[in-house]
Amino acid sequence: xxxPKDGFIRGRLRSVKFAFKGLWILVTTEDSIKxxxxxALIATILGFFFEISATEWAVQFLAIGLVLVAEACNSAIEExxxxxxxxxxxxxxxIKDIAAGAPTFAALISLIIAGIIYIPKIMxxx
Ligand SMILES: Nc1ncnc2c1ncn2[C@@H]1O[C@H](COP(=O)(O)OP(=O)(O)OP(=O)(O)O)[C@@H](O)[C@H]1O
Numbered sequence: 001x002x003x004p005k006d007g008f009i010r011g012r013l014r015s016v017k018f019a020f021k022g023l024w025i026l027v028t029t030e031d032s033i034k035x036x037x038x039x040a041l042i043a044t045i046l047g048f049f050f051e052i053s054a055t056e057w058a059v060q061f062l063a064i065g066l067v068l069v070a071e072a073c074n075s076a077i078e079e080x081x082x083x084x085x086x087x088x089x090x091x092x093x094x095i096k097d098i099a100a101g102a103p104t105f106a107a108l109i110s111l112i113i114a115g116i117i118y119i120p121k122i123m124x125x126x
């Protein structure tokens with residue numbers, strides 16, 4: 001919520017504070033985010049193990065970011081859906097299913113990227 005007394009700088013600083021609060025809530029309470037952070041850690045370990053290039057690191061971090069952003073948006077939509085209609089409703093189910101499609105898209109794309117980066121390297125050491 002914007003405080004009308006805040007100037008530009010103070011307003012931006014407040015927004016950053018709330019944004020980091022949101023990040024902390026996601027990381028500490030959302031199991032889907034925790035799971036994706038675990039996969040991100042595995043990917044980072046693999047990156048060091050296979051000594052991937054700077055471009056591959058950049059693409060890998062983009063893929064990790066894509067999944068985390070999609071998971072965060074999905075969590076926010078689930079929260080809104082549960083708040084506005086906690087009871088069972090066919091439309092809430094549809095909204096949640098569609099929202100869940102976003103991280104699924106991102107995860108599938110990330111798997112393809114992981115395959116492009118690591119399959120040739122794994123073949124190389126076999
Ligand atoms: N209020 C509801 N009305 C109808 N269907 C619902 C409702 N809540 C959940 N569902 C159905 O159950 C599925 C799972 O919903 P839920 O909120 O448990 O999400 P989830 O993906 O298990 O989330 P998370 O594990 O991140 O909490 C939804 O995708 C939807 O199909």
